[in-house]
Amino acid sequence: MRTFFFLLTAALLGMLFSGCTAIGLGIGAAADLRNAQAHRVSGTDTTSVPRGRDVEVALTSGDTLRGKFAGFRARPADSYRCAYDSVRMLLAGDSVLPGIGETVSVITPKGRSVSGLFRGLDAGTLAVYRPDDDSTAYLPLSSAAQLRNRDGYSYDLTLLRALVSARSLPSGREFVLQSGGRTCCVPLEHIQEIYAPPHRTSYWILGGVIGLAVDAAVVAVALHKWQYH
Numbered sequence: 001m002r003t004f005f006f007l008l009t010a011a012l013l014g015m016l017f018s019g020c021t022a023i024g025l026g027i028g029a030a031a032d033l034r035n036a037q038a039h040r041v042s043g044t045d046t047t048s049v050p051r052g053r054d055v056e057v058a059l060t061s062g063d064t065l066r067g068k069f070a071g072f073r074a075r076p077a078d079s080y081r082c083a084y085d086s087v088r089m090l091l092a093g094d095s096v097l098p099g100i101g102e103t104v105s106v107i108t109p110k111g112r113s114v115s116g117l118f119r120g121l122d123a124g125t126l127a128v129y130r131p132d133d134d135s136t137a138y139l140p141l142s143s144a145a146q147l148r149n150r151d152g153y154s155y156d157l158t159l160l161r162a163l164v165s166a167r168s169l170p171s172g173r174e175f176v177l178q179s180g181g182r183t184c185c186v187p188l189e190h191i192q193e194i195y196a197p198p199h200r201t202s203y204w205i206l207g208g209v210i211g212l213a214v215d216a217a218v219v220a221v222a223l224h225k226w227q228y229h
Contacts, residue, residue: 043191044167046072046175050196057177057186058193065186067179069196075174075187083170083187084120096159097121097169098149104128106139107146114139122172123188124164 041048049055049069057065081100088097098104098118105115106126114137119127126139126147141164147155163169171188178184 039194039196041194043188043193046188046191046194049194053196055177056195056197057175057191058195059186059190060192061190065177065179065184067177067184070176070178070183072173073176073185075170075172075185079187080120080170080172087169091163096155098147098155103150105146105148106137106144107148108139108143109145120172121160121164121169124161127172 039049039053043060051069051071053069055067055069057067059065084097084100088099091097100118100120102118103115104118105113106128107113114128114130116128116130116137119129119136121127121141124141126141126144128137128139129135130137141157141161144157147157147160149155167189169189174185174187175191175194176183176185
């Protein structure tokens, strides 16, 4: 009986400990490898920067900021509107861009219409607030067939797409840096390039420990069930 119990236990341990533990070690090792490599991206690819990494941010002004990347946040409405209105005036006003708060209709290629108050255009996405159901629709500019204001004027979508591609419009999001207890928020259109130096981590240990704990729990449950059957 003891021999059978020993063999069963050994089989379970051999089978299960090669599962979650190995997966945890693999995931952790992959994260360590990614962090150990230098990471350099342009200002148009900020979403690929690993969160929590120490980075150097080269601005379009020529300045450089350093700190830990803490993610993104929505740009304050007043700041975004001010930046958007400035660009709108430089681009000949309402003939190129709809105004923030203006009533617009976005028509899709299939003829579906989404109407509401224009909230902005960020990263190729039109934001339209719908007062009827108190919600905001986010519509890809690339899939819009027409954009009209309340007077029926149609905006040039080819021009709008070109402006987005050239990063000529303000962003509704900010890149958040933390350094020395301070938080610095940078509008995405002000970023020229981001560099993340190599950073050595030991996530393989954490992954292995978590996987080991899961395996141990599974083995314990399996042995408990076997004991009472």
